[in-house]
Amino acid sequence: xxxxxxxxxxxxxxxxxxxxxxxxxxxxxxxxxxxxxxxxxxxxxxxxxxxxxxxxxxxxxxxxxxxxxxxxxxxxxxxxxxxxxxxxxxxxxxxxxxxxxxxxxxxxxxxxxxxxxxxxxxxxxxxxxxxxxxxxxxxxxxxxxxxxxxxxxxxxxxxxxxxxxxxxxxxxxxxxxxxxxxxxxxxxxxxxxxxxxxxxxxxxxxxxxxxxxxxxxxxxxxxxxxxxxxxxxxxxxxxxxxxxxxxxxxxxxxxxxxxxxxxxxxxxxxxxxxxxxxxxxxxxxxxxxxxxxxxxxxxxxxxxxxxxxxxxxxxxxxxxxxxxxxxxxxxxxxxxxxxxxxxxxxxxxxxxxxxxxxxxxxxxxxxxxxxxxxxxxxxxxxxxxxxxxxxxx
Numbered sequence: 001x002x003x004x005x006x007x008x009x010x011x012x013x014x015x016x017x018x019x020x021x022x023x024x025x026x027x028x029x030x031x032x033x034x035x036x037x038x039x040x041x042x043x044x045x046x047x048x049x050x051x052x053x054x055x056x057x058x059x060x061x062x063x064x065x066x067x068x069x070x071x072x073x074x075x076x077x078x079x080x081x082x083x084x085x086x087x088x089x090x091x092x093x094x095x096x097x098x099x100x101x102x103x104x105x106x107x108x109x110x111x112x113x114x115x116x117x118x119x120x121x122x123x124x125x126x127x128x129x130x131x132x133x134x135x136x137x138x139x140x141x142x143x144x145x146x147x148x149x150x151x152x153x154x155x156x157x158x159x160x161x162x163x164x165x166x167x168x169x170x171x172x173x174x175x176x177x178x179x180x181x182x183x184x185x186x187x188x189x190x191x192x193x194x195x196x197x198x199x200x201x202x203x204x205x206x207x208x209x210x211x212x213x214x215x216x217x218x219x220x221x222x223x224x225x226x227x228x229x230x231x232x233x234x235x236x237x238x239x240x241x242x243x244x245x246x247x248x249x250x251x252x253x254x255x256x257x258x259x260x261x262x263x264x265x266x267x268x269x270x271x272x273x274x275x276x277x278x279x280x281x282x283x284x285x286x287x288x289x290x291x292x293x294x295x296x297x298x299x300x301x302x303x304x305x306x307x308x309x310x311x312x313x314x315x316x317x318x319x320x321x322x323x324x325x326x327x328x329x330x331x332x333x334x335x336x337x338x339x340x341x342x343x344x345x346x347x348x349x350x351x352x353x354x355x356x357x358x359x360x361x362x363x364x365x366x367x368x369x370x371x372x373x374x375x376x377x378x379x380x381x382x383x384x385x386x387x388x389x390x391x392x393x
Contacts, residue, residue, distance in 0.1 A: 002100045002149065004131065010089055010117050011352035013096070021093050023051075023067050024118035027078055027086040028106040040109070044075035047111040055113055063092030064113060070097075071111070085125075089117050103150040119348045124307070124360055125149070129263075130209035132236075134255045135199060137215045137223055138243040139188040142195040146208070147255055152248050158198060160191040189222065196226040203234055210234050212255045214241040236262040267359050270302060271367050274376045283380060287371035288313070288324045288343060295350055296321065299377040302357040305344065306364075306372035313343035322346055 013022060030040070048068045055064050067090040078086060085102040105125050112118035126149070134145040134152075144155040202208050211231065215223055217240045227235070237258035241250075277284025283301075285294050288311050294300050314323050318335030322343065330337055340346055351358050361367050367374070 002102070006098065006100070007122075007126070007352055010098070010119060010122075011349040013089075013091070013094075014116050021064055021091050022114055022117050023064060023071070023088070023090045024110075024112040024114070025071050025086075025088040025090075026106050026108075026110045026121045027075065027088075028109050029078070029083070029085060029104050040078065041075055043109055044072060044111075047109070048072055051111050051113050066092045067097070074099075087122060114345065116345065116349060118345060119352070120342070120344050123348050123352075123358060126358075129259075131207075132210050132212065132255070132259065133199075133202065133208035134212045134214065134251055135195070136241065136243045136246065136251070137192070137195055137213060138219055139191060141243060142191075142198070143243065144198075144202075145251060147212075147252065147259075150252065150256075152252050158191070158195055160187065160194075188219075189226075192219075192223045192226045196223070196228065196231065199231050200228045203231060210236050212236050212258050213238045214243065214246065214251065214254065216240055216242065267304075267361060270304060270359060270376060271361060271364055271374075274302070274304060274374045275366060275370060277376065278370070278374065283377040284374065285377065286374040288373055291373050291375045292322045292324060292343070292347075294375050294377055295347065297381050298354075299379055299381060300351075300354075300356050300375045301378040302359065302376040303347070303351050304359045304361050304367070304374045304376070306368060307360045307362040309372045310342045310344065311373075313340045313346070314338065315340055315346055 027040075027044070048071060052065060052068055070090070071088060074086075074088065083104065085104045085106045087100045087102055087106075089098045090096060102122075102125055106121050107124070110118075110121065129148065132147045134147050136143040136145075140160050142158040144157055146153045146155065199211060203211070211234050213223075213235065215238060220238065220240070239254045239258065241254065274284040275286070276282075278286045285291055291300070291303070292313075311324065312326065314326055314337035315321070316323075316330035316333060316335050316337050319330060319333045321330050321332040322340075323331060323337070324343070326339065328337060329335065348358070350356075361372075
């Protein structure tokens with residue numbers, strides 16, 4: 001499972017000087033035309049040959065050939081990995097090699113050689129996925145699962161064993177009738193309180209960011225009453241289940257449905273909000289130039305990008321300033337610039353390093369007409385400074 005630390009490591013990577021030595025390889029499995037799976041290997045060989053040709057034209061490869069040869073060997077054995085996609089990030093000159101299994105949701109098998117890792121396909125798969133917990137709760141036990149990129153991993157649970165009534169010497173039970181029933185109810189309430197507190201602590205400590213709960217309808221009211229408002233704010237949904245009988249596949253199916261529903265609602269709300277805020281000169285900006293400016297000022301809270309958005313830009317070789325205008329010299333420091341085929345190659349690592357929420361938007365005409373890229377801001381520096389600065393269109 002790819003972790004937050006893995007993603008940050010990739011986002012911070014930057015090759016030295018002007019040398020292109022950062023390799024990003026994405027393998028998306030597909031239904032083979034024959035049992036030999038040779039078409040996948042042939043595709044990878046073509047990608048490797050083209051990449052090596054492009055690097056050799058620059059007169060140096062920074063150890064790229066060694067990494068590409070290793071990717072070829074890896075690709076030969078990927079035919080048994082049909083249920084999962086694969087991502088590889090490598091730089092031989094820095095002794096860097098990372099492999100990750102991913103859900104088979106990549107746009108295709110691709111290979112990139114650049115100064116930084118190409119993270120756009122990875123960001124499209126991850127989207128705005130939080131670090132998600134699924135909690136299964138009944139009157140006697142609670143099971144906790146990490147759910148990330150279609151991988152489900154169970155954590156240590158909480159289990160309550162009801163006390164057993166001890167018979168007295170005359171053979172009667174110590175608690176009878178209503179007393180026994182009340183004790184069973186009290187035991188369940190204490191268990192629900194302990195589970196609710198465990199969830200609150202996990203969220204406050206950052207062990208998880210969002211939560212989905214599986215709990216039978218007959219228990220939900222009593223359990224819900226103990227959940228802290230902080231937990232309820234981060235609860236994406238609840239499904240009814242028998243905790244003892246549900247399978248891992250059923251957990252993934254139920255939680256995945258609730259997650260997709262919640263993210264669709266959130267995306268729709270954010271698009272409406274950012275467009276409204278931009279129109280009113282509030283906490284919203286649209287278009288690449290305005291988004292780049294807000295990123296540079298540290299204003300961005302949430303970034304929204306059209307699924308097929310791509311735009312050339314330039315990057316300063318000195319200060320790293322990004323500009324949507326294809327200028328030869330940096331407007332900020334005067335140093336020379338280098339061309340970026342896609343501005344998102346630089347924007348996505350910035351968003352990851354700064355914990356900016358990232359959403360991909362698909363099939364939204366209003367968003368498309370607004371430039372296909374937008375940002376919801378934490379603040380506007382021009383307004384917080386007490387005066388408005390005009391931004392060129």
